[in-house]
Amino acid sequence: MTIRILVADDQHLVRAGFRMVLSAESDMEVVAEAADGASALSLARETRPDVCLVDIRMPPPDGLEVTRRLAGGGLPGAPKVVVVTTFDLDEYVYTALSNGASGFLLKDAGPALLTEAVRAAVRGDAMVAPQITLRLLQHFTKARRRGTHEPAEPLTDREEEVIQGIARGLTNPEIAAELYIAPSTVKTHLGSVQAKLGLRNRVEVAAWAFRTGRAE
Helix, strand or coil: CCEEEEEECCCHHHHHHHHHHHHCCCCEEEEEEECCHHHHHHHHHHHCCCEEEECCCCCCCCHHHHHHHHHCCCCCCCCEEEEEECCCCHHHHHHHHHCCCCEEEECCCCHHHHHHHHHHHHHCCCEECHHHHHHHHHHHHHCCCCCCCCCCCCCCHHHHHHHHHHHCCCCHHHHHHHHCCCHHHHHHHHHHHHHHHCCCCHHHHHHHHHHCCCCC
């Protein structure tokens, strides 16, 4: 399967650099480029990409609002959004992930991390830049048990194990190997967890795990 990608950034050189990196991958194709938020939303509707790489600071609407409109509703067929920016301010990270982003990278992350984030988004995983992850976990640990909510239905023992694996940053195949189950089974359990908790992605599941003391 070829992953169809939209790149939204107000800097031409950044868009060109991303296109060069992504087009070098046999399973990726850049189908559209946008220099502002309005064009990004329009092109996303026209080209229906699998993944949108979105900068935060660009002509309106900004990347955070674009993320909310594209991915925030969790609708079937909606594109995955990976925010790629120069700015790693905590408020941007939290807002982007809360708005439905499937990843948050810095522009100096490098080609390998960029392509990995795109593939992770398509798999339903989420990737956050390593230098940001520690701050996120520290934030979630401090916020433990504040503003948490209980699942709509009790979680099964296996779902609890999957949650703990997600909180440790493991991928679905890694969790599957650890629990001696198929990756597709992990995906099924994760879907059930998200439905019970009313969460949209594995980043929110990890945050919930830290807030409720299920992860250290």
